[in-house]
Amino acid sequence: MxxxxxxxxxxxxxxxxxxxxxxxxxxxxxxxxxxxxxxxxxxxxxxxAPMFSNGVGAREAALILGILIVLSYMWEAKG
Ligand SMILES: [Zn+2]
Missing domain, CATH: 3.30.160 (Double Stranded RNA Binding Domain)
Structure with a gap:
């Protein structure tokens, strides 16, 4: 928080x-x-904190994006 x-x-x-x-x-x-x-x-x-307004928001957004990319790769590997 x-x-x-x-x-x-x-x-x-x-x-x-x-x-x-x-x-x-x-x-x-x-x-x-x-x-x-x-x-x-x-x-x-x-x-x-508003997204992308400072380092913390950007870092969290990058982390979430990274997780989504990994999940989508796993999803494709299954199919
Ligand atoms: Zn003071």
Missing amino acids: AKKYRCGTCKTTSGWLDSDEFKTHRKTHRDRFHGGDAPDDEESLQGT
Whole structure:
């Protein structure tokens, strides 16, 4: 599940991040802008990253396409 990090104090929102990227981004933001403390109104916005809008979406699409190609080869081999 992709997430966006939002800091209401700074009024900034990140791009789509995976779980590890989110944690890193949040820590970096807290360290850089809030002296390592958690701002009161930070949020994680969950959703699905739009396809092809960033590296994650494109990578997932390529994976799905690869699986479909393999399946179609297997299907043809059977017939
Ligand atoms: Zn902030």
